[in-house]
Amino acid sequence: MKKYNIVIVGGGSTWTPGLLQSLCKNKDVFPLKRLVLYDINPERQEVIGEFAKILFKEKYPELDFEYTTDKEVAYKDMDFVFCQIRTGGYEMREKDEKIPLSFGVIGQETCGPGGMAYGMRSIRDMIEMINDVRKYSPDAWILNYTNPAAIVAEALRRVFPDDKKILNICDQPVNLLRSYGRLLDMDPNEFEPVYFGLNHFGWFTNLYDKDGNDLVPKIKEIILEKGFAPVDAEQRDQSWLDTYALVKDMLQDFPDYLPNTYLQYYYYPEYKVKKLNPNYTRANEVMDGREKRVFEECRRVIKAGTAKDCSVIHNDAHGDMIVEVAESIAHNRNRIYIIITENNGLISNIQDDAMVEVAAILGKNGPRPMGVGKIGTFYKGLIEQQLAYEKLTVDAYFEGSYEKALQALTLNRTVVDAKKARKVLDALIEANKEYWPELK
Structure with missing residues (x-):
């Protein structure tokens, strides 16, 4: 079986350890020859990189691994680029959230003014990154997680219209599918979703099991009766638990489809503003929570010299999804994922050049998206x-x-x-x- 070369751009991210664990977990079906972490922040990356050395020594000793701040080292001869950059870091995310709130407007990372600010920052770095990758690895697949994915995808569509190996994806639909699986006590990998919308702005219309039965009515019934929680509720901060809980309200008001959790910011902006603390936002929660936990655990592993009993993973859907997507492309698995792509009639009554989020069959030739036809006036x-x-x-x-x-x-x-x-x-x-x- 062929072994692949991968670079993770944003190697110093708190999401990286979970992604590394996913690569270890999937090494038999998606084996790697070489893995590089690349980041412009050497201090953050060193902690994650040294953790990775210990992890791979124990779980992936045959892997050629290094971390770097050198673009040529990072991008040369790569098969896949996993991108998860955050231009401006958490310092700018905090401003994205607190500035709008100071004017009585939603302050959120990807929605509203905060999303605009983050998107305007991300565009420049994403364009630069793709140009650098294409210089050293013209045929590499670029799998992009960078937020806000809708704005980034629209910008990249304009600058790289003929590059068919850029795939913008988001793990929130997968988080939802896993959460539905927990709700029903079923394997979410067997679900066949029908989905339409924009990134962080979409709906599941149907969700079929392996026998072709639509599970959406049952899911609605359970949520309306018992509420809704993420699959990894025990690892989530309170703000995420509140986010999932509001799905019940959205279903009560608009019962047609299962909504993406982010729609609450657009359905209920006045309510959400009142619930958000302008002095302590989600950015503060992350910096005081996940950020500290991940780096403290990585430093503990480094000091101990072993990754056994490591508890550094948070939201393994983030890491699992991007690895599974790469494996589906590499081995032509033709699995179904929810991806971002140019509309071109997929939603027949909106413009063709919209970057929409829909289900697609994903293989070595890229996505084959599934159309949903006309949508109702409200949507x-x-x-x-x-x-x-x-x-x-x-x-x-x-x-x-x-x-x-x-x-x-x-x-x-x-x-x-x-x-x-x-x-x-x-x-x-x-x-x-x-x-x-x-x-x-």
Whole structure:
């Protein structure tokens, strides 16, 4: 069986240890010859990298492993690039969340003004990364987790229209599928989903078991009666438990389909603003929680010299999914995953150049997405408003247009009011001077 070369871009991420564990777990079906961690932050990466050396010595001794800040070392002769970068780090994420909240607007990492700020920062680095990869590995598959995936995917569609080996994906639909599996006491790998929408803005219309039975009615019934929790609830911070719990409210109000959890920010912006603490946001929760736990555990492993009894994994769906996606491509498995792709009639009554999120069969030639046909007026209206926000945000980046950025925020359901949008935008421009293009 062929062995593959992989680079993980954003090697110093708190998600990396779980991804490394997934590579170990899947080494028999997706064997590696070489693995490189690449990050521009050498201090963070050193901790994860030294942890990885110990992990691989025990679980993957045959693997050629190193970590680096050198692009040529990272990208040369790669088969797959796993990308999970965070431009500006948690310092800028905190501003993304707290600045909008200071004006009474949703402060969230990927939704609303915070998503715009993060997206405008991510575009430049993603374009640079892809150009660097193509210089050293022109045929590598680039599997991108970088958020906000919808804005990033739209920007990359424009810059690299002919590159068919860039795949933008998100692990939240997989988290939901696993959570449905826990709810039903079933194996989620046997589910066949039907899904439509935009990234962090979509719905499961059907979910079939291996015998072709639709499980959605049963899932709705259980959630409406007993509530909903993530599959890894015991490892989640309180904010995520609250996020999943609100799925019950969404189903009570809009019972047609099973919603992506992020839709709560668009359905209930006033309610969510009141529930969010402007002085202690999700970024603070992560920095005080997962960030500390992961790095403390990695340092403990390094000091002990063994990764046995390691408890560093959080949300293994993140690592498992990207490894399974790469394996499905490499070995032409033709499994079904929910991916982001150009619409081209998949949702027949919205524009073709939308970057939509749908189920697709995934093999060595890339995704073969599954269309859903026409969607109802309510869902079409929601999607088109959000899509306009995403496209205008990318317009604002490439055109350096203040007007387009203002239009984008005014359209976003988490903001709506143009005067409030202008205040938030001006504050975000000031905070992102080092990252955004100048908007005129």
